[in-house]
Amino acid sequence: MGVLPSFLLKRLTAPEFDVAGVVVDANGTGFKEGDEVFGWIPIFQNISTGQGALSQYTRVAAADIVLRPKNVTPTEAAGFSIAGLAAYQALLEFGKIEAGQSVFINGGSTAVGSFAIQIAKAKGAHVAASASAKNEQYVRGLGADTFVDYTKAPLHEQLVAANVTPKYDVFFETAGLMDPALFVHSAAYLAPKGIFLSVGPQGSGVASFAWNVLLRPSFLGGVKRKWKLIQVKSSQEDLKGFAKLVEEGKIRPVVDSVYAFEDAPKAYERLGTSRATGKVVVKVDPTVA
Template identity: 80%
Template structure:
C-alpha cells in the first residue's frame, strides 16, 4: 500500500460491487425500510466515492437495486448482478437474441458464462458451451445442449472439425482471453450476420495485445480480415435490464450459481478461492452471519 498515491488511499475505502441486503433508509425513493433487495455498485461510483459492497452498510442509487425474488436467499442473490447483467445485456442489448437462434458460450462454468447459458435457454435458444471435462455436468445442468472440452485440443480446431450446421448466431467469449484465434476462424462456425461478443481481456488473458488488435480490431477485409461483427461487452447500470434479469429469476428460469460462501472475517479466503481459477459460479462473502 505504501506505493499507492495518497488520493487512492483516501478513495479506495471499500471493494467489490455485487450485494444483497435490507434497506435501512430509502432516502425519499420508492424503496422503504425493510425492503429486501439485490443490486450493485458500478465501478465509476466505487472509484468516485469509495463505496463498495464488502461492508456492513453501503450507500448507492436506488436505481441500482431491485427487490429480491422470494425464491432465492440473500446469499444466493448477492452474486447476481454484475455477472447476470453482463450476460443479459450481451445477449439482448447487443446480440438481440431471438427464440430459435443458437449461441456458443466459451467458458460455460464461469460466472458470466453460467448466467449466459441459462438466459439464452430461457429465451428459447439452442446453446453450446465449453469448459473443462470436470465441469461438463455442471454446464449441462445449466441447460447447455452441446458441450466442448477445451482441454482436448484448441477450441477453434474442435469447432472447425465439428462442421457446425447451422452456424451459431452468437459466439460469447466469457473467459477473458485475448487470443484472436477464436475470432479469426469464426467464419467456419459463426453465421455471416452473427456477432462475436467478448467480456474483454482479464488477468493473464491479456496475452499478445498487438496480435489481437490487428486481427480483431484493425485488419481490413481486403487484407484477410474477418467479416464478422466483434463487440466488447461493458456492463451498464440500466434499471430495466436489472428488472428483466430479476424476472427470469422470479420465474425460476435463472438460478443462482454460488461456488462457495465465506464469513466476513474470512474475506481473504474468498479471494484465495478466486485466485485458484477453479471456482464455478460466484464466490460470496456473507457479511451478516445470520443471513440465509
C-alpha cells in the first residue's frame, strides 16, 4: 500500500495472501468438503483475478493448500504459508543446509526469520541470529544458539570483529535490507562456498545495492561470494514438507497479534509500526480458535 500508486489500489480486489479455513466446495479436486486447510494465494493470481485471503469466502488453487496439522489452530496456521515457504525454500533449496553446518539469520524476530531459525535447527544446523535486545529471549526461544544485537553497532562490523570460526555456510538476510554492507563484507564471515540469501532489497539506496551486489565484478572489488534473491514459488510439495515439520513439533506458530475481521484496519496499523514479532492475523470467523 505504501508503494503502489493510489489509482491502482482503487480496483476492487480482496487483499492478502495467507489463508487458513475449511473447504466448502472441493470442486472435483483431491480435497473434500469439510477439510481443514491452510495455504496461500500467489500475488500474481491475486492481481489477475482479485482473489484474496481477507474475505469471508475465497477461492484458492488446490495446489496451493494442504491439510492443516491438528496440533495448531486455524488462527495459528493462518500465518504460515508465505513466510514459512520463503524460509523453507531458501534454506533447503538454495542453502541446501545439512546437519552440522552453521547458519546466520539476520532479522531473527521477523516472520521469515522466525521460521528460518526453527527450520535450520530442525535440520541440525548451528544457528546464529540477529535482532534487537528486546527480542533476544524470543529469538533464543525459537532455537538460536548465538544472538547478536544489531543495535549495538553496524551488524557487519560486529561480525567482522567476531572473527567467526568456522565461517557461516549460509547467511540468510530476512529483513529486506537495501544496504549492501552485509554482503560487501561477507567474505569475513561467510565461507568461500557459502551463499548469501536475501528476501529482497527494500528501502532507499537502489543504485548502491545494484552496483555492489549485482553488477560489480570481482576485479573491481566485487564480493567473491554467491548471492541469491529469494522469491517464493508455488509448491505443494514444499508446503507439505513445512506442514510435516509443524506436525512433528519442530516448527511452532509465530503469531504477533490477532484482530477481528471488522478491525482489519487496526491490523494494518500494527504492521505499519514495523514492530510486529511474527505474523499479524485477521480472524474472519469469530468462533474459530
